[in-house]
Amino acid sequence: MTRILARLGLALALPAALFAAWWLGTAGSDNFYVPPLRDILIRFPEVWTWDRLRADVLPSLIRLAAGYTVAVLAGVLLGVLVGSGRRVRAVLEPVLEFFRAIPPPVLVPVIMLFAGIGDTMKVVVIAAGCVWPILLNTVEGVRAVDGVLADTCRSYGIAGPSRLWHLVLRSASPQIAAGMRQALSIGIILMVISEMFAASNGLGFTIVQFQRSFAIPDMWSGILLLGLLGLALSVLFRLVESRALAWYHGQRRAQRGPAR
Amino acid sequence: MLLDVRGLKKVYEGRQRPVEAVRDLTFGLDVGDLVCLVGPSGCGKTTLLRCMAGLLTPTAGEVRLRDRPVTGPPPGMAVVFQEYGRSLFPWMNVRDNVALPLRNKGVARKPRQDLVAEALAAVGLADAHHAYPWQLSGGMQQRVAIARAVAYQPDVLLMDEPFAAVDAQTRADLEDLIRDLWRKLGVTILFVTHDIDEAVYLGQRVIILSSSPTVVREVLDVDLPDQRDQLTTRSDSRFTELRSHVYAQIQAAKRESTVGSHDAARPAGLAKQVLQ
Amino acid sequence: MLLDVRGLKKVYEGRQRPVEAVRDLTFGLDVGDLVCLVGPSGCGKTTLLRCMAGLLTPTAGEVRLRDRPVTGPPPGMAVVFQEYGRSLFPWMNVRDNVALPLRNKGVARKPRQDLVAEALAAVGLADAHHAYPWQLSGGMQQRVAIARAVAYQPDVLLMDEPFAAVDAQTRADLEDLIRDLWRKLGVTILFVTHDIDEAVYLGQRVIILSSSPTVVREVLDVDLPDQRDQLTTRSDSRFTELRSHVYAQIQAAKRESTVGSHDAARPAGLAKQVLQ
Amino acid sequence: MLGLSGLAGVLLLVEILPYTAVVSADFLPPTHRIAVALGHEIADGGFWSALCDTLVAWAVGLTIAVVAGIVAGIVIGAVPLLRALTASTIEFLRPIPSVALIPLAVLLYGTKIESTLLLVVYASFWQVLIQVLYGVQDVDPVADETARSYGLGAWARVRYVLWPTALPYVMTGVRLAAAVALVLAITAELVIGAPGLGSRIAVAQSSNAVASMYALIVVTGLLGVAINLVARAVERFALSWHQSVRGEVLV
Amino acid sequence: GSSDAPSTPADEGTPTKVTVGVIPIVDVAPIYLGKEKGFFSSRGIDLTMESGQGGAAIVPGVLSGQFQFGFSNMTSLMVAQTQNVPIKVVVNGVASTGKQGADFGGVTVKGDSPIQSAKDLAGKKVAVNTLKNIGDTTVRESVRKAGGDPSTISFVEIGFPQMPAALAAGQVDAAWVVEPSLSVIKAQGGRVVAWNYADAAPNLTVATYFTSNKLLQEDPDLVKRFAEAMNESLAYASAHEDEVRQVLGTYTQIDQKTRDAMTLPEWPTEINRASIETLATLGKNDGVFGDKTPDLGQLLP
Ligand SMILES: Nc1ncnc2c1ncn2[C@@H]1O[C@H](COP(=O)(O)OP(=O)(O)OP(=O)(O)O)[C@@H](O)[C@H]1O
Ligand SMILES: Nc1ncnc2c1ncn2[C@@H]1O[C@H](COP(=O)(O)OP(=O)(O)OP(=O)(O)O)[C@@H](O)[C@H]1O
């Protein structure tokens, strides 16, 4: 019980300090774009009502979930492909790097040509942005599979899907997790960016609307909400990860000495 | 001839100068052979085993199994790697580690479970089923790797210093396990070891390798009775003769290669330096 | 008393049931001792060593060095790990691996280079300076780890099965190297091994551990002359007596713990299963 | 060489697509027309100064982000207390999009390069930081214990154990950050109007100069390919000991 | 004031550096032309144009003093005013031609679309560049005037450059566009079904140049000189259509053919206050200002 409280205390200490600094720093602000934190916090519950959450945040989250899922599947699949052979990598990597360097705001119009202006487009935009950290990390994870383990599989005739599942994916999973974690935040960012194009609802759309209509405290409350959303998703992610990678964390913990 | 190694040569091409690990090896294993391989540290035993297992492509020469050249790992062959710690899957518990090759081979659930349980019991790990490899001691890990190979019921079993990390008593038990398996099932076994007593006790033949660049120095027939036993066999005078012979050969092998290299400089030199 | 282990107990808290690796160990090492530690596989030797090196916190009891409790790795202590492969840094070549602790200790360039060269020569790796650990055979890797410990010139040296992967001749050479170091420099050494002959040949005392849950079963004084020699010492009748005694103790230790567990079920059972 | 075949495939696809019903040549011109537009761009001095502006913003921003990310990552990763203290803040700040900070950037720096830098650094810093944090966590306990038992201090352990272990992760982080920095540099120029390729794309877009726009997109993509080539070369050198690189020789 | 006699520069010799945030489109051709003609330098203004994408970048720039002046459409400025953003309009920017059939912006449909008039837009999906802004309010007015029900229109936000593609692909039923996208759509066989600027008010003032209240107080002389130079530029642009089409080539990439073919807006020097009042009413009815009403007295000079 006390351990949980201590951890909670640690988790909250820095945010509390930063918020205090923000509060004090902006208390007397007359800068139009940097309103006092007080105003932002007052606006927060007024802006983010249940209706707002249902009408704007929920659709965003659904698009995010869809885009993220597509990105994870595509990233891992492509990553395994690119990571497992030098030839494949040589052919595919430049193409992938080419598209990776194109900024989403430039890419969105091109995607719109193919995916229309509906939710499909937004899901594609999110997926197209999230896929990179997953892809890169999967590639590196797959390349780093331990040689002795790989030989063990070969000599026992473990090949194909069985090898993929029992060796390649499991051994790359800590790195894939790192990529998925990165992708989660990028997904939120792209959720916002995708809603700057051809949207009529969504969290990103709403924030942009606030910005355009000079409702600056409202805009900041939206940014705050984005941060909270990121925090919540990452806590969720860590829960899942600690289960899926129990062996990995167990191994690390088991062999660590006294706390340093 | 089941396994045929002909003029095998392996050169590792590194960034720096190439390393000639194995120069020229020729020997064969018949069906049902139990051959032990001894040789100085770094002479290329592991390299040879990997070539035989189809995991490494020789620079010259070839390995043939049942008269077909080995180009990849052949089915029905199990390998116990010297780096036992790295050959177990850290994300699977002991049971799953042993069961995986069987599952992959298509062994049904029930016989698979039995095989796994038997193999783990045979290596003295009956109560470690649910532990992860990293929760085991070094010797226990090595025994898991042995259990995996044994449960796989291979035709050919290649073992690279499989008992290096276990205590004397366990080692004796495992030696008897291997001989039992071999006699009852007719598995063909190639067994790399540094323990000369072990080589003589286990093998029908002992192949002694020279120091690097490696060739076969001698193939020794072990003319001890097939029915062996830790107490009587080891106190047999023929046993003592044979082991002395092997020991002398290895000593000679090492001496030849290290003319004036470390043996001369060794203890006195280091101690002098260290004392300063 | 230099190193003092008092009522040491270590329980690994896992997700599953906790594992009591070490129950209650009490013994001590004086300055200049050379003590060998033997015990069944999995009895907790590595665990004990890690506790003594300050790398693991005991569940109960304590380790004291020069009368101060050990809470972290104390200076002047070197450890050779059982997992030699993983204890070498793959991103450094052999020379840098050996030199790193010296550099860190502040040894100047020239003496450092000499020490490294001497240590590597002493373990027979005079020409492997520029190789990376993963370009070496298992035995060579293990010797690099030994060279690193030796070059470090520690006051206390803890070694966990350091010769498990080397051939008989090299092993004999290394045994003599360790005894030389010990006699000339007065290093205090705790040496874990599975080789009973080795324990008796090397040690002034041999500590025999029981099976898990582990306690000290016996502390045996090795009353052989201090000046030892591979040929004469090993053929000494007192040597044979001692080794037989240790062997019997370990066998007894194992037997006690495994009443009916694997020994009964073992070979016949597996062979039966495998034959089906 | 093989790499070119992949890109050639894309070029071919783009050449053919406009002749199918999928998309009109008015909106996705065939490769040869993009190539002509690219030729016009290359002949134009304005293009080169824009490219220069973008690359300067990219390089400066990336350098700041990488250095800050590595230092922060190692310090935070190596000190468990710091890690516990900062975890929630990092997760909170990380998903805030750079684009939401645009008004703030303009407020502070207008269309000067600092605006672009602010956005570039903010976005790419996290890429490096998160990777480094994961890398630090991946240190092999046996290697670390070896170092500790030989009395290596905190700094020496960072230098000789932690850093080499984290290096593969760092390399991935830098490669991620390099692309994100380019993306943000161009996005910032596009939206804020700071000089560079981005504002050139904006002009081409609002002028309906479709082929020119694609030509500029191609330039961005090629920059990405070039950056990756450099990153791979560095990696081959710096990680020659790593399984991922040495494994390559055997397969 | 705008038609006073030219005043002399405050400081002979050292011109004041002035940065103006603009959007690089047809609307701002006069300021480029005026700079070329030396209307600004003759008043001691060393003019630089910075191009941003809309209000998100330009308004904060003006407020922070990074830009001295900015260019923005009137609806956005009125929204800013209702939120008490401390800015003020300085001089006219661009205006609709007010001519049905010959304006620089209109609602377009595909050639084979069943939509024949503004009335048919009811119940359809119409693209505008920004929601809750000048586009949708004026399009609603067109539909209202044609006898349709504007409340049934669903507007979607798409950038002007993407509209031709969206329209061609049938992603939207109609698109409100301005030049040069208007010419592109026409060239593809599209039709204009409503001239929303012309429908909303005669000679609607679409956009203006504005500054911050701070600058207005600190350097009223500079503001005055800028307004004068701007007015001269607007007048010159109105009188020299060819030169306008020419100067477009310097800061946009609109090709020669389109430049020659497209309809230019009007650049009167007078701000059409009545049209802005209409725009305010339209916006208010459509909820653009929330529950507030823009105070034009505060906003306009
Ligand atoms: N990947 C590699 N790259 C370069 N050289 C290598 C590589 N692997 C092994 N070698 C070299 O090849 C030689 C033989 O190595 P190998 O592992 O086969 O020896 P070994 O007989 O198994 O030795 P040990 O008994 O110590 O395990 C050694 O000199 C070693 O340095
Ligand atoms: N991290 C861990 N988590 C749980 N149990 C562990 C862990 N490490 C070791 N053990 C258990 O503790 C016991 C002692 O292990 P230890 O490695 O100390 O044995 P050992 O005497 O060194 O054996 P060996 O001779 O085989 O190396 C074993 O039963 C092992 O399963």
Ligand SMILES: O=[N+]([O-])[O-]
């Ligand atoms: O922070 N980003 O907008 O990518």
Ligand SMILES: [Mg+2]
């Ligand atoms: Mg070997």
Ligand SMILES: [Mg+2]
């Ligand atoms: Mg151990």
